[in-house]
Amino acid sequence: MARYFAIFLTFARACLVRDMTFRANFILECLTSLGWMSMNLAFYLLVFTFTSEIGKGTGWSKEPFFAFVATGLIINSVVQAFFMPSAEELTEMVRTGGLDAVLVQPLDAQFLLSMHRVDFSALANGAVGVGLLAWAMARMDHAPPAVAWLLYPLLLLCGVAILYGLVIMLAAATILMGRNQSLYDFWFYITNFSRYPAEIYSGPWGGPLRMICTFVIPILLVVNVPARVIAQPFTGESWIGVACAVIAAVVALVVSRLVFQRALARYRSASS
């Protein structure tokens, strides 16, 4: 484990050196990332000029909702920084046969394929997320209990683990299909469901969708559970959400690992 951590630090250092070599590009990437985020925040602010909360009686008024958005920013920035850049390269590696070079390395293939590239500019959104969270928490009419603050980092990690599992599953699909540009679009679209509180998914269509996105692809647990713990009153029911998030994270990691190993076993080299 210590060896892998040291190797990961070496990868991260190399990526940081490369980013700092092209500082202007790095700053531009940070700014573009912040641009998209600002646009979304402007949209939410516009929505709150027409309503006091998202969903009647849900408790997602302006400040709790922005705490929710901040939580999503933090989790997504970690995934975008540490896992997505490597996963995005996989499509071309499978198509061109570059994956062969990875498989002959004396290292775990999943580790190499999912963590060899780090995009530090993606962390800019996470930094803003922390600031937004502080802003929202300072304005909320209730202070979360100490246990909520203790659980929050753990639940953030669970959210990251669930998304990581999804990324690995899509990577496995890439290996099996050879080309799956649409499946990475699928990652973007499916994570879109996690951008809003689960309460909005109600009614004859919303109810089943909420169940699917909670228990089949547990995307709704990613942001909802940690955000609810700090932005909504902490009750006994909160523990059910915490347990679901922890179980979903463990299952996502284990199942994605098994699927990835199976996909690798069926991989046929594309190179000569």
Add this chain to the structure above:
Amino acid sequence: MSGSLEAVRPAGPLQGLRTWWTMLKICLEERLVYRGDFALGTLMRFLPIVTQVFLWTAVFGATSRGDIAGYTRNDIVAYYLLTMLTRAFSSMPGLASGIARSVRDGSVKKFLIQPVDYVSFLLAARVAHKLVYYAVAAIPFALVFFLCRSYFPPVPDATTIAAFLLSLALSFLLGFFMEVTLGMLGFWFMEVSSIVFGYMLVQYLLSGHMFPIDLLKGTPTGIAGVSLADVVHWLPFEYTAYFSSAVWLGKVKGAQLVSSLAIEAGWVVVMAVACRVAWWRGTRRYSAFGG
């Protein structure tokens, strides 16, 4: 080879038409190679709308207002579905970056010596892309629109439908010429990805893709009596998503409809000229070396 080389023009209108038809056929075949990936991508594009529908349903559920900026909850759902259709005409994924790349890697030089006009070639390629897209997307579009038919108001009169179709055709041309002009900036900047990203950002916000522009009617600009929606009305962006959808929903009528169509057509002409000027001036300063 220097930029002083001029593209050889096809001889006569018939020859030009035949060349254009050949380009279209080649591009159609190229697009159909990865049709499975293409079909899957088309289906996926409906997913973000689902979250928007639920979001706005929750917003309307939490407020006592019957409408927001003149839009009922059903209007909002219909609006988002219609913007999907409008964007299917006006969005040009990869066009600007592809042109800039062809300038950077030198592949654009073949258009300086072949009897093929580059902008016409790009237009043929894009028409082919759209035709394949419509062929693949027709079924999912029809299915989604049928399932959501209760959200739509009654079918408008023939004049409104004609204005809607005209606005869609113009939105295709506007989107195309705007992206080509952006891509041509590659002759000056080489790397235009940040410019394209900035454009996408503004485009997404001001085109009405994110929300109906009417929601900005209450947003002040600092000028008395002028809202942000009034400013956006004179920019080209809202004609690539908002306008056609608003026409179908009856939000733009009468004299306003005519003047808006005139503004849209005006922007098409402006961007077509801008793209030609960029090509002429860009190729004059362009230089490429080696094979």
